[in-house]
Amino acid sequence: MFAARLGSSNSKPATTARHLHQIHAFVIKTKLLPSPTLPMLSPKLVASASENLSHVCHILKHLENPDLCLDLCNSIVRTLSSTCKISSNGNHLISLQALVLFQEMLVNGVVPDNYTVPHVLKACAQSRALGEGMQLHAYSIKSGFLLSNVYVKNTLMRLYAVCGLVNSVEAVFAEGCNRDLVSWTTLIQCYVKMGFPREGVMAFFDMCNAKQKADEMTVVVVLSACSRLGDLSVGRKLHGYIRDNGVNSDVFVGNALIDMYLNCGDADPARKIFDEMPVRNVVSWNSLISGLAHQGEFKEALKMFQKMQRTGLEPDNITLVGVLNSCANLGLLEFGKWVHAYIDKNHIEADGYIGNVLVDMYAKCGSIEAAYRVFQGMKQKDVYSFTAIIVGLAMHGEAKRALEIFSEMPKMGIKPDEVTFIGVLTACSHAGLVVEGKNFFRDMECVYSLRPQTEHYGCMVDLFGRAGFIDEAEKFIKNMPIEPDASVWGALLGACKIHGKVELGEGVMKKLLKVEPDRDGAYVLMSNLYSSANKWRDAVKLRKAMKEKNMKKTPGCSSIEIDGVVYEFRKGDKSNRKSKEIYKLLEGIRSLLNSSFGTDDCIILI
């Protein structure tokens, strides 16, 4: 029966583990694997070999000419490396199996060829099997493959890159001189992914100096480095490089260009590229929508989302993150709720990125209880989830709840970061918890090894200042190890305003103007301080000076959302279609208020 199956060219290929057992038994009996057997090992059997590796290894042991099995071994290793997915458990075993088979090959005299080692290395990279990969690194040096076969070099670099070992990637890259475009791209990509985009760009220039021409994949990676750096000048150079060197502007290149231009603050070319793309996919839309949101162009981002929907293209999680982020910043609760309903309807889990941005959206739109419900329902809470709800609760004056949730973090094994402490300190500040705030500030460095930034110092000055401890606030600024910035002086000036400290305020205003000379913040705060101290003449003088200096105004803007349409209102803005009626109504309210309370009690700015 075995002989029939193994010998006859008419028999069906072996497909199951049972067939493998039969071959195994036959080989043990005859010490021979008839050559027609090899083509009969179907892909399905090769796949099942991952679960029956011991049989394969035994077969190898019993063969008279094991080297005939090189192709079989290569295809088993290839199958192992292409089937193992990155998952929590079991994957390590698969790469281990690839390595076991590889060792058996060596022991039994199957000489690996150019394809074997890259396949085994790929299996290691996919399952992050660093230890096994390092053994292969040693083998590659000894056998000479590392220097003779650029695929070995590149797959080894890839393994170290996915394990985050930048130094090892550099070392393998630098070894010998057999590097090609893939080696360069892998190196640059590794720099960018590990948070060193500057090094990535420099490596690209090195590559150009080495007379190596880039292709689509390389420019995409370098563009992403420019995007992360916000380096428009290098980004533009790269755009020129693409045109001059005949790099094919495929959809990947187009998307990377859109992302680069938007993150570098130049929206026009991004839109132009988007409009002129012959093929667009969901990533093109995502790059545009999240890029616009990143630029603060939230309304534009939402407009593009609506346009995307008209094309019938389904948004994915990344689209929705950009959309919810825009809703959050515009305060569009109804729009945000609609997205939440869309998420539920499409069975997308309100977890991870999506959950976090939902929490933030509800908190920023004033619906703190909805934010809390989403937070509670999340299974995978991380530092972003906790920070979003803590900052949200702090902004809503719910200091006690914010601090309670903060105290949950260590129990869940989640370490707070710098932004979490902004929320914690804001909570303390709003609730007047001076002692607690001081303790948290101290813990930041002592317990969590987080170096406080100027924003944290600003929170502390705000905390002391609001509570009336102006002297302590001043002392605190004097002892700062870093240069105080606008957030710090602004907090102190705010405290002067609350407590009517005119003279101190005048000095603080000068300091604030030094670090922020072309913004109107200092003037506005100070003139308010004068007004509240009844120094009207000084207030008017300051307002006049402000007008003359043509300063950058912090835009005061309110918006409402009616039936999905956003209406924005700015001070003095008459662009609304119904502005005449609106102003007439406002005039009515004003005169009503005046007759009820008198002008001194109520000032409405229109």
Next chain:
DNA sequence: ATAGGGTTAG
């Protein structure tokens, strides 16, 4: 037969 690509928060 084998290697390198873009978009996501507080």
